Amino acid sequence: MMKIFFSPKYSVDIGDHVFPTAKFAMAAEKLKGDGEMVEPQPPSRDELLLAHAPDWVDRVLDGKLTLNEETTMELPWSIMLAEAHALSVSGTILACREALSTGLGLHCGGGSHHAFPNHGEGFCVFNDIACGILKMIQERRVVRAMVVDLDVHQGNGTAAIFHGRPEVFTFSMHQGDIYPTPKTPGSLDVELRAGAGNREFLETLEKHLPKILDSHRPELVVYQAGADVYENDVLGGLKLTREGVRLRDEAVFKHCFERRIPVAVTLGGGYAERLEETAELHAQTIKTAMESYRHAGSHI
Ligand SMILES: [Zn+2]
Secondary structure, three states: OEEEEHHHHHHHOOOOOOOOOHHHHHHHHHHHHHHOEEOOOOOOHHHOOOOHHHHHHHHHHHHHOOOOHHHOOOOOOOOOHHHHHHHHHHHHHHHHHHHHHHHHHEEEOOOEEEEEOOOEEEEEEEEHHHHHHHHHHHOOOOOEEEEEEEEOOOHHHHHHHOOOOOEEEEEEEEEEOOOOOOOOOEEEEEEEOOOOOOHHHHHHHHHHHEEEEEEOOOOOOEOOOHHHHHHHHHHOOEEHHHHHHHHHHHHHHHHHHHOOOOOOOOOOOOEEEEEHHHHHHHHHHHHHHHHHHHHHHHHO
């Protein structure tokens, strides 16, 4: 059975909020028969420091954020919240390590792509994607890596962290006319118009992904599989159907596995009107990853 990294501690009571923290637990529940749930342990301070300033890390963990910082983060601080977001860094580090040993690493959580070195934004506190990649580089498991970020929002925090580090290619395909504004340029940013739909999304992905995989030749891809591209999402407007989301995920895995590139999956955003739909989409991403992996067989 494949490992799925997940912690029940990801569910934190943050009151009446558009970010449903329970969505990862609901997705994990749907995946119980498919994989072995493995709980991450809290990361070391050094692991958080891979992508973050000491001042930010310490003040998040000690509960010393300013009101302004909490407002920008769009999350109310609590010790449970700080611990949940730190744990999610471990979840992505473990998924990266698993990807490098088996070809596929699955994190039922993570994808906090709006977290910057010294501040949090848009429901993100610590950038698990960046910490995961930087940990693999530090451990000399990889030299070149890539972030494939297909959340409806641009991966501004990830782009900022890897700015000036050409060994890590940051690709973000997103809706152009929503948060974040302005965007922080990454290695390749592709904007789509509101209402793009399945076809335009998938064609644009086909146009760019194979090309950048071949030119950058990453030894690890971290995939941010945001479910907020979905047609019933309240924050996103790209209008992909459920099948469109599945085809998007399948395309990412196919192109990576064909090239024998290991993939670590993180789930990212997802704000469908019905929480159940978001959980379904997150679970579908993990199941699609497993199917594509099995299909690729010994090629990875
Ligand atoms: Zn998003």
